[in-house]
Amino acid sequence: MSFWDWCLPYRKLVQAMADEVKKNVRRIALGLLGVLVILFGYLSYIQVIEGEALAANSLNRRSAQSGMQIERGKILDRNGKVLAFSERQPDGQYVRRYPYGAVLAHVVGYSNSSYGNTGIESRFNRDLSGIKNPWRVLGPLANLWNSKAGNNVVTTIDAELQTIAYRALGNRRGAVVALNPKTGAILAMVSKPSFNPEDVDTEWKILVNDPESRLLNRAVQGLYPPGSTLKVMVAEAALREKVTDTKQLFTCEGTWKIGKDYELSESHHQAHGKVNLEDALAVSCNITFGKLTVQLGPKRFAEAFTRFGFDRPTGLEIGDAPSELPDFNRLSEGELAQTGIGQGSLLVTPLRMAMIAAAMANQGNIMTPYLVTEINAPDGSQMETYSGKLLLTATSPELAQIVSKMMVSVVDRGTGSAAGLGRGSVAGKTGTAENPHGEPHAWFIGFAPVDNPQIAVAVILENSGYGGAEAAPVARQIFAGALR
């Protein structure tokens, strides 16, 4: 028996004791490693599933930090005029400059590290910031595309026309939309009162609490009763549905009792006498259009709104407020007549009304309104281009032609004469929208030149009085500026 054999019982005992402890160690190992594996799962959850939200959290300063390190792209007008650019500071960071200041504040928007982005600055942020490539997906590879400067955005805006429109509004609250009816390109978009995007940091508190809502882009976010400008569409609907024709004579006695308690009256309280449809539009006869709307009935009236696209988004890049349409089937006859002359609960944006004028100017076709034509790399190479595309066909070329001719009469011999630039050159329609906030809103929609339309506009002046007296002269200045 060797020494080792003699030791065997003792070694076995040690072994047995160690084995028992090992059972416990194995349990601890499984438990601890199990918890670490759960931690691994949790880490994956944080980085992958929660990651998207954490990266986008407004308190996460990463995007603002990276934004200040690279030169943000320029925003240019259709002629290459600079609307926004980044200026390098001595500390190497960039500050955003807006040469047109308040004139283009709502369209161009602002880009601010504390308060975010608006307008084109917001919608095209990825292009402008140079982080167009979704770097979260590509990871480090995305750095290969990250340039020292963001891409430039070329807009459809005509800065000169914009300035003319901005000045034409004066100190009044209101909005102007001017677009090319054949393409949908927005030439000017003014909202007043405005603000200087460079002062957002210093005046933020005042701006967000402003009772006049200077930050609001009234041209696309402001909702107004369209007033008599809606009669353009009602005329089209009445002709299309054969409720009337161009020859029928209507009798206007100044007032019209509908049912028991509704009475429609003319704005100047005069009787228009015997008028055909063209005359009625020219003098903006409420009674004629009220009667036509009642004859159309809720169904065909509602269909007109659908044909002109009121129930769908316009597709404008910076977004716009959806129209507020009444529930046509529940309207009484009186309410129907009211809605037919653009009063009542119907609310629309100035952009929508400009698109109605544009439909008549463009043979019944409404183009998708758009603001951006090109995105160019800093070296000038084109990265993306956008052009006009058809949004919808609202009416036939023939009907558009007939209604246009009637709109010419509005300017040549009717309420819109202050918008004229010489006989037969401008088509339009005025509106004077009663509202609960005081004086009526003054409206004008129209287009010019009639034989080859280049520009369609909508002008609204809040609580300013009659459309023909207030809004039509503003439109005239814009037409003159566009056709200079």
Added chain:
Amino acid sequence: MEIMAKHGAEVKLLVLPGLMLLAGIGAVSLAIGKIDSLVLGIAAALAVSFVAVHYLLMWIGRHGDPFLLPIASVLAAIGLIFVFRLKPELFIMQALWVWSGLIAFILAAAVGKRVESWADYKYIWGAVGLILLLVTALFGVEIGGNKNWLIIGPIHLQPSEFAKLFIVLFFAAYLSERRELLAYDTKKIGPLVVPHQRVLAPLLAVWGIAMLMLAIERDLGAAFLFFGTALLMLYMASGRYSYLIWGGGMFSMGAFAVYALYPHVRPRIDTWLNPWADPNGAAFQVVQSLFALGSGGVLGSGLGYGFPNLIPEVHTDFIFSAIGEEMGLLGSGAVLLLYITLVYRVFRIALVAKTVFNVILAGGLAALLGLQILVIVGGVTKFMPLTGVTLPFVSYGGSSMVGTFVLLGLVFALSEVGASDG
């Protein structure tokens, strides 16, 4: 033959951290746009050192587990890359800490051969550990929110990084000796087993130390580590779940008392429960850490392209979040998997060890390492309350680096003892 195969694996694996380090330093240099030849030289020297450690171990006749050193070296290389990216001025110091750590590893592996005989001096280890902790508690200086620093002339030390090892050593010896007592000489109160007073005494001592650390040093993380490790070791020796419940209860009660009495512990718990209540105040670090991890996503921003410096203390306690931001889940997940692999290896070494002391010692060191990973990675991801604990081998700092390499050297020695015996 088996030993030769192990050596082949180890030396091949040790080439990797050097290559990673050079590639990482190169990538950061390119991102910054300037190349520092001194830094590149140091990185190259470190790359050589990782491999050299292997040959030094062979030369002194040490043949332990071939995965420990490569895993630690890869982690150290990642740490060096990120210290260089986050605080370039600290890179040379961190390189010195890594070199010190490698030397400490070799020394620990060399003396660890006689680890069996250390059990006889258990009270000395226990006393040393206790003194280190008490000195820190009495003369500790606050740096970065934790009052656990000792400043002796130019040297800044975190003694708790070394005290941990002594306490584990003491417990392994104490528990292996009294194993039967723990397991069988017990009373019962209801379903719970009450340990004998001889077991209770050291447990109460560690509990007291942990509470002291919590109250005086504001070091919730270290307190949790000490007590948690001691408790897990007690279970290894006894196999009694009751002790875990007793211990957990004691720690929770103590922690609750400290939470109620000391206002400085409170924000850490409150911010864990709801960091979004005060994202710019008390919860700033956690929220910034979550932003970094979330922004990193799967692939990360790329080395040098993120903004990890938005997190305070990013190069020490929050270096994991920086890895998550710039290397994405691929990087942070890989680091976590390396730790899981390392903890697994150490537990395996415990499971093939031959004596009770060796089993409990290796098991205790594995538990210590595993709990530390849980505390820091769990803390920066809001998995559990955030406590100031370093990420072993990766965070900037000398005490943690040297201490953890000593731990690994001991484990390396234990793996050899276990293997050569059988």
